[in-house]
Amino acid sequence: MENKKKRMAIIASKGTLDMAYPPLILASTAAAMDAEVAIFYTLYGVDIVNKKKNHSLKVAPIANPAMPSPVPFPNILGVLPGMTSLATMMMNGMIKKINWPSIPELLSLCTEAGVRMIACTPTLEMTGVSKADLVEGVEVAGAAEFLDFAFDANISLFV
Amino acid sequence: MADIKPDATLDCKGMNCPLPILKTKKAIQGLTTGQVLFLEVTDAGSKSDIPALLRRTGDELVEMNESNGVFSFTIKKG
DSSP: OOSSOOEEEEEEOOOSHHHHHHHHHHHHHHHHTTOEEEEEEOGGGGGGGBTTTTTSOOOOOTTOTTSOOSSOOOGGGGGSTTHHHHHHHHHHHHHHHTTOOOHHHHHHHHHHTTOEEEEEHHHHHHHTOOGGGBOTTEEEEOHHHHHHHHTTOSEEEEO | OOSOOOSEEEEETTOOTTHHHHHHHHHHHTSOTTOEEEEEEOOTTHHHHHHHHHHHHTOEEEEEEEETTEEEEEEEOO
16 A cells, blocks of 8 residues: 555575575565565575475474474484484474475465566576576576665565 | 455465465455455464555455454455
């Protein structure tokens, strides 16, 4: 209803399953609230929009003492083989239990709602990911393009 | 709900944030100004989330009720 739309700029820099949700949830919700939203995917965050990877993002249990566990579990044991898969399986179970959409589903809700998605060019260069590997609708640009949007943002978040 | 007949209904029971917000927004978009949406949600956060959404979109919350853990909202498109 404001004459000028509110604006939110998010930088998504992490590529783990737990850290993929917050930017997408906030972005889709803000778009529903009639805000202009852009997410800048950089470093590991590019995995969130990488078609080859975003359906199988993982959770790292090591150095994550907040990771819930059915039994008391010293965090250092997270180095053992298979622990990342185990933590990921548990996380996926919790996500299913509360009926959350998957990351690819949430991404399409975002693009449908008009959220701008920008993947960072040096990251693509560095990791050998091409534009064809990215989810449809993702733009490829550098810091200046994102900042041009973010300078006028009411909310800026680094995730 | 007494005297207002909804033009559309939306069942978001069992869904968690942000789905009720996204689905409600979509449902409102499908209406024309003045039409009414009847919405049911079980997500406890919706009690404040749905009014917050409507404050931003300029649609009107006509009525909100709660019974047995189900929040129901009557929304008029602005």
